[in-house]
Amino acid sequence: MVAWNYELFGCFEDMKICALTLFCPCYIFGKTAETVKRNCIFCGILLLIPFFNLYAFGKVRNLIRKQLNIDGTGSDDCILTLFCAPCALAQEAREVRHGTHIMLRY
Template identity: 45%
Template sequence: MGSEWQHGLFGCFDNFGICIISYFVPCYTFGKNSEAVGDSCLLCGLAYLVPLLNIFAALQVRGKIRDQKGISGGCLSDFLYIICCPCCALIQEAQEIQGPGGMSMARQ
């Protein structure tokens, strides 16, 4: 585990489509990120709308993405990213999933 994220935390505009979707409908992006790591898209998308539950769910999904991709980091850094810049963290996760060999946000 020593890899880095493909896109930086503030690389939101690397994929303008994901950026716009995530800004206006973050629960959709979160649901698709959750689905990519094996969780329920609908349940996680709804969980993202509930205060405090959204933080817990976001920590779980971000951790799973890091584990699957072999990205270094920990729960504390994930927590700080999610609290300080939730939209940027969400977009970074979506771009990581969609990266080379990753899934797209579109229904397949």
């Protein structure tokens, strides 16, 4: 197991992802979820529905961790989702771009 390549609060290092996360979180979440074989549009819509958004966000973060072999637990994912969702979302987007060697077009 490895650690995240990008810090949780390092979202200002990539201003494009930072701005998209702040102003278009559904889009960035959908594109990130797409890398772990989830439907982009469905996940983007789920992000708008209270309680379902917490589940979807935690689930996608967990799948990213498993796919990239990153340390962590489901409870960590839930806590980050609940208290620091924008930073966690930006971290995931940056990690997926790096970890899967796919240049996502944001």
